[in-house]
Amino acid sequence: MVFAKRSAKDLIVGKIPFLIALAVLTLLPLLNVGGFWLDVLTKVNLFLLVTLAIDLYSGTTYYLNLGVSFTFGFAGYSLALLNVYYGIPTEYSMLLAIPISIFFSLAILLPSLKIRGVYFAILSLLVPIIFIGIVTAQPFSLYLGGEGGLRFKQLFLDFARSLPPGIRLTFLQYSYYYISLAAAVVGYVIAYKIGFSDFGFMLRAVGQDEELAEGTGINTLKVKVIGFLISSAYASVAGALYASMRPPVTVDLVVPANTLIPPLTSVIVGGLGTLIGPAIANYLLLLTYELLWGLIGRWRVIAYMLLLIIIITIKPQGIVFKAYVEARKFLRGVFSE
Amino acid sequence: MSEILGCEKVTKRFGGLTALNEVSLSVVKGEIFGIIGPNGSGKTTLLNVITGLIRLDEGRILLDGRDITKLKPHERVKLGIARMFQGMRVFPYLPVYLNVELVARSIYGDVRLARARTSWALTMSGLLPEAGELPIRLTPYKLRMLEFARILVSNPKIALLDEPFAGLTPDEAEAMIGLIRKFNSLGVTFVIVEHKLRYLMRIANRVAVLNQGVKIAEGRPEDVVRNPQVIEVYLGVS
Missing domain, CATH: 3.40.50.300 (P-loop containing nucleotide triphosphate hydrolases)
Structure with missing residues (x-):
């Protein structure tokens, strides 16, 4: 329909900031930013996938899945187990870990199909906590490495060893960075396509009035299950890639404070369900957090959390997406002149 | 009968x-x-x-x-079976046309047919000019018409x-x-x-x-x- 289409100007204005950001992120390693920041950006790129996982499902349906850290960590543990106990190289075990983790994310979904709202959130949060208990308790800890974690060969290590010693670390850092960037870009484009497709709007319909959605013909159960599995796929890819680049795999991967709270705050500060808002917030917040380390050291946790509290109190519906919309209006004005 | x-x-x-x-x-x-x-x-x-x-x-x-x-x-x-709910229930943050089109997509599957039916239902209920608006901007009567369009689109x-x-x-x-x-x-x-x-x-x-x-x-x-x-x-x- 005519009114469903966006104008050519809208498309140009919408794509320019995206292309600029992509160009900056692509060229950044060439500007000699240093190994530390390359590592940080690699992590931030991968956390974008977790942010999108939360925003695609919880940001649209308002079913707050706090078990994302379980799926993220489970992918890491699957990779490690396949590598350590079955001898499958990291490159392949990483790929196998993704569907395994998606499948086990049903541990969150299946018990919660008939519950809504805060009950779903609480139930989903219990799953990573149970998993942490399993990993650290005997006899499982004997196989899962306990608190020390499971050690394995990191991604591309064998190939890196064939290179001259001077460039091994650089090769690993650059290759990890570009893999994470490619995953982030592809992940964002797919998330955008899904989020603003008919299926994405069905997810939003479920979030706005589930009974109405079901009563007007939408198979809400099917929509929720597919949406959840797509979200799990994002968390699994992020978890498998992250773990493959940073052995050993430990319970830190599953602890919500590490792998849930940062992307969740990005979603809230970015603007629920808007995708672009949380994506921008993911970079702004996580890079700010790392910058604060250089400025105020350990006080950064307090300063960062206070900053988040202030932002969320002033604009609980998110601040980044609104700023993005204003910037687009400004750009559109520039193009009109 | x-x-x-x-x-x-x-x-x-x-x-x-x-x-x-x-x-x-x-x-x-x-x-x-x-x-x-x-x-x-x-x-x-x-x-x-x-x-x-x-x-x-x-x-x-x-x-x-x-x-x-x-x-x-x-x-x-x-x-x-199509239903108009008590109290003007719509998806408030989806445009008018999507409120109707999602129903059509669920029923017909085919995108073209769903869009054609949506255009028809919006025309019949007089909502075509407001198709791109959010329902929160509609008057109570227009909201009722939106619900009516949602019924029509399903060919009940x-x-x-x-x-x-x-x-x-x-x-x-x-x-x-x-x-x-x-x-x-x-x-x-x-x-x-x-x-x-x-x-x-x-x-x-x-x-x-x-x-x-x-x-x-x-x-x-x-x-x-x-x-x-x-x-x-x-x-x-x-």
């Missing part, structure tokens, strides 16, 4: 409260069937049971002779309207009556729950009266309003 919708001894309890007690109805193809009764008499619960949003405890629901009691709500929509055999005249001005109510009559003449059967009897009684072919979950009367509107039991329920005197 053949039956399109049948409720056979439908019973629904909420804990100790019996919301519907062995209610039986038979709606004939092509008619406008009214359901009236005081607040809490079970009218909306009956619509919820027919659409499957509430599971009944006993009894059966039949559509065109087929037992649909165990079908899920979205499956019933695909079989031809039977449309269940829960208080379609609530919140409308007399002129708007007349326009709604015109739409109902128009689509009834095109073959859509209507079941209408309504408090504003002056509108319902003008268009209903038959009316059933519920009180405390029990059907106390059924018949032509002019007969029902003279029924002593109905007068007692509405006025407290017989």
Whole structure:
């Protein structure tokens, strides 16, 4: 329909900031930013996938899945187990870990199909906590490495060893960075396509009035299950890639404070369900957090959390997406002149 | 005339409260069937049971002779039951056209057909100019029209309207009556729950009266309003 289409100007204005950001992120390693920041950006790129996982499902349906850290960590543990106990190289075990983790994310979904709202959130949060208990308790800890974690060969290590010693670390850092960037870009484009497709709007319909959605013909159960599995796929890819680049795999991967709270705050500060808002917030917040380390050291946790509290109190519906919309209006004005 | 919708001894309890007690109805193809009764008499619960949003405890629901009691709500929509909810329920943060198109996509699957049906439904309900707007910007009448468009797009055999005249001005109510009559003449059967009897009684072919979950009367509107039991329920005197 005519009114469903966006104008050519809208498309140009919408794509320019995206292309600029992509160009900056692509060229950044060439500007000699240093190994530390390359590592940080690699992590931030991968956390974008977790942010999108939360925003695609919880940001649209308002079913707050706090078990994302379980799926993220489970992918890491699957990779490690396949590598350590079955001898499958990291490159392949990483790929196998993704569907395994998606499948086990049903541990969150299946018990919660008939519950809504805060009950779903609480139930989903219990799953990573149970998993942490399993990993650290005997006899499982004997196989899962306990608190020390499971050690394995990191991604591309064998190939890196064939290179001259001077460039091994650089090769690993650059290759990890570009893999994470490619995953982030592809992940964002797919998330955008899904989020603003008919299926994405069905997810939003479920979030706005589930009974109405079901009563007007939408198979809400099917929509929720597919949406959840797509979200799990994002968390699994992020978890498998992250773990493959940073052995050993430990319970830190599953602890919500590490792998849930940062992307969740990005979603809230970015603007629920808007995708672009949380994506921008993911970079702004996580890079700010790392910058604060250089400025105020350990006080950064307090300063960062206070900053988040202030932002969320002033604009609980998110601040980044609104700023993005204003910037687009400004750009559109520039193009009109 | 053949039956399109049948409720056979439908019973629904909420804990100790019996919301519907062995209610039986038979709606004939092509008619406008009214359901009236005081607040809490079970009218909306009956619509919820027919659409499957509430599971009944006993009894059966039949559509065109087929037992649909165990079908899920979205499956019933695909079989031809459409519903207008009480209190103007729409998806407030989806544009008008998507409110309608999502229903069409769920039913037809095919994108082109769904979009064509959506355009048609929006045109018929006079909403094409507002297609890109968010529903929160619409007037109560336009919201009702949006709900009507959502019904039309599903090409229903039977449309269940829960208080379609609530919140409308007399002129708007007349326009709604015109739409109902128009689509009834095109073959859509209507079941209408309504408090504003002056509108319902003008268009209903038959009316059933519920009180405390029990059907106390059924018949032509002019007969029902003279029924002593109905007068007692509405006025407290017989």
